[in-house]
Amino acid sequence: MIRVFCDFDGTVCLQDVGEKFFRSFAGEKADASIRHLLSGEITMQQWLTELCEAIPSVSQNEFMSFVDQFTADPHFPRFISFCKERDIPLTVLSDGLDAYVEHVLSKAGLRYVPFFANHAEFIGEKLKVSFPHTDAECNLCGNCKRNHILNSSADEDVIVYVGDGYSDRCPVRYADFVFAKRQLINYCQQQNITFFEFHDFSDVQVKLEEILQRKRIRCRQEAAMARREVFVQG
Numbered sequence: 001m002i003r004v005f006c007d008f009d010g011t012v013c014l015q016d017v018g019e020k021f022f023r024s025f026a027g028e029k030a031d032a033s034i035r036h037l038l039s040g041e042i043t044m045q046q047w048l049t050e051l052c053e054a055i056p057s058v059s060q061n062e063f064m065s066f067v068d069q070f071t072a073d074p075h076f077p078r079f080i081s082f083c084k085e086r087d088i089p090l091t092v093l094s095d096g097l098d099a100y101v102e103h104v105l106s107k108a109g110l111r112y113v114p115f116f117a118n119h120a121e122f123i124g125e126k127l128k129v130s131f132p133h134t135d136a137e138c139n140l141c142g143n144c145k146r147n148h149i150l151n152s153s154a155d156e157d158v159i160v161y162v163g164d165g166y167s168d169r170c171p172v173r174y175a176d177f178v179f180a181k182r183q184l185i186n187y188c189q190q191q192n193i194t195f196f197e198f199h200d201f202s203d204v205q206v207k208l209e210e211i212l213q214r215k216r217i218r219c220r221q222e223a224a225m226a227r228r229e230v231f232v233q234g
Contacts, residue, residue, distance in 0.1 A: 008094035
């Protein structure tokens with residue numbers, strides 16, 4: 001079976017909702033924290049926690065009003081239909097906040113699409129974040145995308161991953177077919193990970209349709225070995 005996993009910020013949603021939100025509401029603290037995150041000085045969990053604490057106050061209504069300006073890639077609903085017609089399971093994996101992921105998907109009529117993200121909660125006018133999908137042995141990301149991929153796939157499954165940035169560097173190591181743009185392209189080039197460059201989900205659909213027409217779809221050997229290694233070590 002082929003399984004598709006998609007990043008959210010910058011991928012399903014063409015803009016990075018989380019980054020724009022924190023730049024707007026956390027001020028200068030956001031710029032410094034983003035630099036520390038990208039340089040590896042802090043983890044995603046630390047980044048999200050620090051920035052939530054740096055916001056003086058924000059109500060749930062203010063948050064949702066801000067998020068309402070963002071929309072999903074206009075080609076994403078058609079890609080969802082493409083996958084459903086071919087019995088290809090698709091899951092959205094975000095290292096952002098579930099509140100805005102759910103809102104953007106719902107606006108696109110895609111609330112039924114399964115997704116995993118970090119949990120946002122409003123207590124009065126304070127935004128709190130928790131990490132229900134973290135990995136016990138790796139705190140690099142808040143929502144461990146690798147674990148979602150491995151826990152929902154079988155040995156014979158072919159894994160397709162679509163992403164664009166920082167939180168996608170880990171899961172692409174375990175994917176047989178990688179669709180990349182922006183920062184993820186540089187990472188794949190540095191790590192010698194084969195990828196297809198894309199602009200939006202219309203590009204992904206065209207290429208995936210080509211792949212499906214092959215007589216035999218092979219797993220990427222390095223990805224299959226990486227997946228097996230995790231289970232052996234576990």
